[in-house]
Amino acid sequence: MKVSDKDVSYVAELANLELTAEERARMLRDLNSILEYIDRLNQLNTENVPPMAQVSNRYAVDDSKQGSEHFAYAMREDIPNGLRPSLPREEALKNAPDADGTFFKVPKVIER
Amino acid sequence: MVTSSETSVAARAKYEPVIGLEVHVQLLTASKIFCSCSTRFGDPPNTNVCPVCLGMPGVLPVLNRKAVEFAVLAAMALNCQIRETSIFARKNYFYPDLPKGYQISQYDKPLAEHGWIEVTTKGGIKKIGITRVHLEEDAGKSLHEGFPDAAEKTAIDLNRTGVPLIEIVSEPEMSSPDEAYEYLTRLKEIVLYTGVSDVNMEEGSLRCDANISVRPRGQKELGTKSEVKNVNSFRFIREALEYEIDRHIGVLESGGRISQETRLYDANEGKTYGMRSKEQAHDYRYFPEPDLLPLAIDEKWQAKIRESLPELPETRRRRIVAEYGITEKDAIVLTATKFLADQFEAAAKAAKNPKRVANLVQSELAGRLKAKGLEIEQSPISMNGVAMSADLVESGVISGKMLKELYDVAFERGKDFPVVYEEEGRPEQSRDTSTLQKIIDEVIAANPKQVEQYRAGKKTVLGFFVGQVMKLSKGQANPQLVNELLAKKLE
Ligand SMILES: [Zn+2]
Numbered sequence: 229m230k231v232s233d234k235d236v237s238y239v240a241e242l243a244n245l246e247l248t249a250e251e252r253a254r255m256l257r258d259l260n261s262i263l264e265y266i267d268r269l270n271q272l273n274t275e276n277v278p279p280m281a282q283v284s285n286r287y288a289v290d291d292s293k294q295g296s297e298h299f300a301y302a303m304r305e306d307i308p309n310g311l312r313p314s315l316p317r318e319e320a321l322k323n324a325p326d327a328d329g330t331f332f333k334v335p336k337v338i339e340r
Numbered sequence: 341m342v343t344s345s346e347t348s349v350a351a352r353a354k355y356e357p358v359i360g361l362e363v364h365v366q367l368l369t370a371s372k373i374f375c376s377c378s379t380r381f382g383d384p385p386n387t388n389v390c391p392v393c394l395g396m397p398g399v400l401p402v403l404n405r406k407a408v409e410f411a412v413l414a415a416m417a418l419n420c421q422i423r424e425t426s427i428f429a430r431k432n433y434f435y436p437d438l439p440k441g442y443q444i445s446q447y448d449k450p451l452a453e454h455g456w457i458e459v460t461t462k463g464g465i466k467k468i469g470i471t472r473v474h475l476e477e478d479a480g481k482s483l484h485e486g487f488p489d490a491a492e493k494t495a496i497d498l499n500r501t502g503v504p505l506i507e508i509v510s511e512p513e514m515s516s517p518d519e520a521y522e523y524l525t526r527l528k529e530i531v532l533y534t535g536v537s538d539v540n541m542e543e544g545s546l547r548c549d550a551n552i553s554v555r556p557r558g559q560k561e562l563g564t565k566s567e568v569k570n571v572n573s574f575r576f577i578r579e580a581l582e583y584e585i586d587r588h589i590g591v592l593e594s595g596g597r598i599s600q601e602t603r604l605y606d607a608n609e610g611k612t613y614g615m616r617s618k619e620q621a622h623d624y625r626y627f628p629e630p631d632l633l634p635l636a637i638d639e640k641w642q643a644k645i646r647e648s649l650p651e652l653p654e655t656r657r658r659r660i661v662a663e664y665g666i667t668e669k670d671a672i673v674l675t676a677t678k679f680l681a682d683q684f685e686a687a688a689k690a691a692k693n694p695k696r697v698a699n700l701v702q703s704e705l706a707g708r709l710k711a712k713g714l715e716i717e718q719s720p721i722s723m724n725g726v727a728m729s730a731d732l733v734e735s736g737v738i739s740g741k742m743l744k745e746l747y748d749v750a751f752e753r754g755k756d757f758p759v760v761y762e763e764e765g766r767p768e769q770s771r772d773t774s775t776l777q778k779i780i781d782e783v784i785a786a787n788p789k790q791v792e793q794y795r796a797g798k799k800t801v802l803g804f805f806v807g808q809v810m811k812l813s814k815g816q817a818n819p820q821l822v823n824e825l826l827a828k829k830l831e
Contacts, residue, residue: 242623244434281427281628296641302633304376306369306406311376312390320389320498328487330385331495334436337482 230263231256351593355554357585358562359520360512363527364505365537366478366545367410373477373504374401374444381543385497393502395440400631407475407504410536411451412637412645414506415473417534417652418527420455425636426474428629437480437496445507447626450474451635457530458654459514459522468523469511475635478503500544506536512551512562517581524548524574529653533678541572548574552581553598554588563588564598568612571605580605583612656681664688666698673716674701680716680723687727696730697723704744708751721750725757732761736818739769769818773825776809776817780825783808794830802826 236255240247247255304311314320321327326334372379375392392399412422429447455470480498487495508527514520528539528546539546553565566584571577583605588598603612651659657671660681666674675681684701688694705726709719721729729746732738738746746767750760761767783805784791794801802823809822 242432242625282630282633296636296638303403303405303408306371306404307376308371308378309376310371311402312392314377314388314390315394317384317386320386320394326493328495331483331497332386332436333489333493333495335494336490336492337436337484337494 231259235259351589352586354556355585355589355592356557356559357515357517357581357588358512358553358555358565359514359517359581360551361510361514361520361523362549362551363508363510363524364478364547365414365508365531365539367407367414367504367506368535368537369404369406369410369504371404372502373404373407373475374502377499377502379503381545383499385495385499388499389501393439394498401444401629403632403635404504408451408635408637409645410504410534411473411475411506412642413534413649414508414531414536415452415455416646416649417530418452418455418457418470418473418508420452420470420473422452422637422642423449424638425449425634426451427634428475428632429626430629431476431624431626433624435479436494437482437498437501439480439498439501443477443479444629444632445476445626446474451506451637457523457526459519459526461516461519461522466513466519468513468519471509471511473506473508476505476507477501478505512553517578517585520550520581521574521578524577526653528574529676533650533653535650535678541574547572548577550577550581552584552588554585554592563592564600566598566600566612567602568605569602569615571607573607576605576607579607579610580612583610587612650678653681660685664694664698666695666702670698670702670706673706674698677717683723687723690724691727691730692734693730696734697727700726700730700743704747708747712751720754721747721757725750728761729757736820737768739818741814742767742769773821776813776822776825779809779812779817780805780822780829783812784829791830802830805830 233252233256236247236252236259240252240255317330321329321332324332326332366379367373369379371377372388372393375390377388377390377393380388392401415422426446427449428444430442431445431447432442434441450472452473453471455473456467457470459466459468478500480496480501483495483497484490487493510523514523531537531539531546537545541547548571550568550571551565552568553563555561555563566588568577568580568584571580584603591598599614602615604615605612653675657668657675660666660671660675661668674684684697688697691697701723705716705719705721709716729738729743733740733743746757746760746764749764750757753760753763755763787805787808790801790804794805805826806819806822809826810817810819813822
């Protein structure tokens with residue numbers, strides 16, 4: 229067992245999740261089985277393989293170019309609304325559970 | 341300021357404070373870091389937002405090239421090494437002004453590392469290390485006050501969400517609040533010079549958190565630190581640090597323990613207060629941002645960015661001192677902003693005598709500004725005006741006394757020197773030599789020995805006579821004229 233029930237509760241709390249005892253048990257099982265699988269992958273020798281955080285790192289690049297230009301297309305120029313215009317405010321606030329037409333409203337946040 | 345009375349001077353001498361600073365600086369891009377919403381300050385709330393910065397499902401961030409260039413430029417100005425490949429990471433936490441539930445930042449592979457700033461301390465010049473400079477996005481703004489429903493609700497404006505920031509983390513190498521203050525002053529100045537930010541604390545484009553601990557002098561191991569957050573002026577940071585040092589020492593001296601916590605500074609009371617926060621709030625579960633490619637800044641791109649690096653304040657200060665023969669203190673005033681330094685140098689170079697321009701700034705301008713409570717940027721007399729007045733004195737058209745009067749008029753009317761000079765009808769000092777002749781005759785009669793020396797070939801004595809005449813004329817005589825008349829008389 230890599231993960232304990234305590235770890236599950238801790239991670240759930242960090243993620244603002246309220247889990248029932250049943251759900252916790254299922255999470256415990258799932259997490260452990262995932263980590264066991266990772267252990268199997270760990271048997272491979274990856275000493276000379278650079279870490280890959282996302283697949284786009286591997287595929288979405290221009291292989292004919294070196295250095296910065298290799299990834300260059302993934303950036304944009306600094307032009308306001310150049311890529312996509314900002315939303316009208318009504319639109320931006322539309323999905324919020326609470327708003328006053330100008331601001332999003334949330335239950336009082338107490339700083340101290 | 342409130343100081344714990346138990347914290348005696350003796351107790352304070354036993355401990356050494358250790359301070360590290362984290363400074364967030366907003367970059368002056370026109371659009372946000374990962375979407376093209378405007379970054380303009382003061383726009384109506386929630387009007388510069390889009391699906392990307394609102395954290396809608398399915399959107400993808402696209403990196404702003406200018407934000408990268410600005411961050412690299414600032415890092416270079418702070419003597420950092422730029423990483424050829426840095427990685428964006430998600431910092432996970434819940435807060436209402438963070439719509440995605442995570443902030444895109446950088447973690448174990450930041451944009452730049454290993455920099456430093458030179459700071460003047462009591463013990464001389466000290467290098468304060470900069471651990472790292474990384475790129476990240478800003479969060480939105482929570483407004484707790486000023487609404488009819490403020491007792492139950494907090495208002496959120498997400499215009500600022502996604503504005504590019506750099507975080508500059510120092511090494512824990514400052515050992516007094518004064519050093520921290522000095523570090524921040526220099527840091528602000530350097531960033532201003534690069535032009536990547538306006539570092540305006542009121543508008544929140546520079547924010548600072550301070551880490552502070554104390555340890556018995558001579559001990560290597562660091563004490564437990566507290567973090568003071570969201571202090572909105574350099575002066576308050578210095579005060580908050582003073583308070584914290586006394587608090588730490590007071591706790592330790594009475595046998596207590598410092599708990600690692602985040603504290604807020606109340607400037608009205610001059611005290612810090614612990615925030616009631618859950619301990620796990622510090623577990624951010626960083627992981628590489630899967631929606632962004634690695635940030636590759638190769639040598640070629642770095643070299644191109646480096647071309648736009650201006651001469652930095654410290655270097656410029658040293659050069660200006662050497663070039664114009666002004667004092668270190670005045671050089672600090674004249675190089676406070678790049679704009680001012682550029683103006684000064686342009687004026688000094690255009691003038692017949694650059695040193696006279698520098699001298700006028702020190703002797704005539706600085707005092708008048710201080711009396712009016714003005715910053716040098718707000719001076720009615722521009723550097724060009726100073727240069728023009730310097731030339732008029734240099735060529736003997738106006739006297740030193742007339743210059744003073746014209747400066748007074750300029751400050752009264754809030755107008756620049758050339759305008760006032762026109763308005764006053766282009767005054768010229770009288771070349772009427774009769775009064776001056778009288779003084780010269782007196783001086784010559786009173787100093788027969790020097791006259792003899794001069795006539796015997798010791799021409800340097802002329803300087804002595806000029807000095808005497810100037811003194812008797814109370815500085816009103818035109819030195820060039822005095823020279824001419826004296827030479828003629830003594831031949
Ligand atoms: Zn946006």
